[in-house]
Amino acid sequence: MSAKHSDLEVIHTAVEWLKSDHSVHLVTVVQTWGSSPRPVGSMAAVRDDGVLIGSVSGGCVEKQLSEQFLQQEPKAIKERVISHHIDDEQARRFGLSCGGKLELVFELMDSSNDLEPLLENLQKRQRVTRSVDLSTGHALIHNSAPLDKFKFDGQQLIKVFGPDWRLLIIGAGQLSRFTAEFALALDYEVIVCDPRPGFREAWSVDGTTLLDLSPDDAVLQYAIDQRSAVLALTHDPNVDDMALMEALPGRAFYVGALGSKTNYEKRKHRLSAIGLEPHEIERLHGPVGLDIGSRTSAEIAVSIVADLIRQRSIMTADADATANAGPAG
Numbered sequence: 001m002s003a004k005h006s007d008l009e010v011i012h013t014a015v016e017w018l019k020s021d022h023s024v025h026l027v028t029v030v031q032t033w034g035s036s037p038r039p040v041g042s043m044a045a046v047r048d049d050g051v052l053i054g055s056v057s058g059g060c061v062e063k064q065l066s067e068q069f070l071q072q073e074p075k076a077i078k079e080r081v082i083s084h085h086i087d088d089e090q091a092r093r094f095g096l097s098c099g100g101k102l103e104l105v106f107e108l109m110d111s112s113n114d115l116e117p118l119l120e121n122l123q124k125r126q127r128v129t130r131s132v133d134l135s136t137g138h139a140l141i142h143n144s145a146p147l148d149k150f151k152f153d154g155q156q157l158i159k160v161f162g163p164d165w166r167l168l169i170i171g172a173g174q175l176s177r178f179t180a181e182f183a184l185a186l187d188y189e190v191i192v193c194d195p196r197p198g199f200r201e202a203w204s205v206d207g208t209t210l211l212d213l214s215p216d217d218a219v220l221q222y223a224i225d226q227r228s229a230v231l232a233l234t235h236d237p238n239v240d241d242m243a244l245m246e247a248l249p250g251r252a253f254y255v256g257a258l259g260s261k262t263n264y265e266k267r268k269h270r271l272s273a274i275g276l277e278p279h280e281i282e283r284l285h286g287p288v289g290l291d292i293g294s295r296t297s298a299e300i301a302v303s304i305v306a307d308l309i310r311q312r313s314i315m316t317a318d319a320d321a322t323a324n325a326g327p328a329g
Helices: 006-019 062-070 088-094 116-123 174-185 197-202 215-222 237-247 261-273 297-325
Strands: 024-033 043-047 052-054 081-086 101-109 128-133 139-143 156-161 165-170 188-193 209-211 228-232 254-257
Touching: 006 024, 006 043, 006 052, 006 116, 024 156, 116 128, 116 139, 116 156, 165 174, 165 215, 165 237, 174 188, 174 297, 188 215, 215 228, 215 237, 228 237, 237 254, 237 261, 254 297
Parallel strands: 165 188, 165 228, 188 209, 228 254
Antiparallel strands: 024 043, 024 101, 043 052, 081 101, 128 139, 128 156
């Protein structure tokens, strides 16, 4: 089974439960205070017998949710959408870390019809927005605009589903396979480019797009903004450097290349020789990934994806700080 990101797993499971004549509550984190372990937009689904999929608290609240559902009949609840604020006393009882608090929205689902269009889009790895009116429980699904993001104002819940980030991998070898599977689980749109027919023919990771393009053309077409990352993983300079020469002057938030420290220095000289500026070359993460003593392909893939998480978090935090700073007084 190919890797599923969390939203797809939750929605897919909820649809299966609903088709089996269960009722289901979708639970979404809409606000957090303090050290809440899960960010806004995190989701879970709770079946009418207390079985749960997904996470809204990293394990703290889910057990309580299941126990509550075992003590009541969800279909008897009149409100289709309700908001529940976990206060200080409940936070301590539920075991939320460091006094963190949550506000959760519960949506009662009794038919799969409302979720099947969303599931179809997620399975196609298409990016869509779902808007829920808390007063009526009515939900709409539409294609996402580039700047759409999670929003909750007490009346309307807006959540973006589907890939929000894109990863272009150069090379279709074993390391790329592990990296692609981990990235899919993190909700990246994963595109793999390899001009070598033998490697393309062996590629078998569901949910990815496989390209027969020159690496430089792939970068110019698919790594076009700050929500893109490029990994050159063939270990063949004739292939990897073609991607790097276009990616490093571009807008991708992360550009990495496989190779030793010695090879990294040689690559820097080659890239300088073909005209890249020093500040562009310094953007290169090489050797790619965090230094965690990785040896196997799977371990190296873990280190690469961990570094992607770190860099993405830094970029997102910087963007939020800039947005919140406002104009200078």
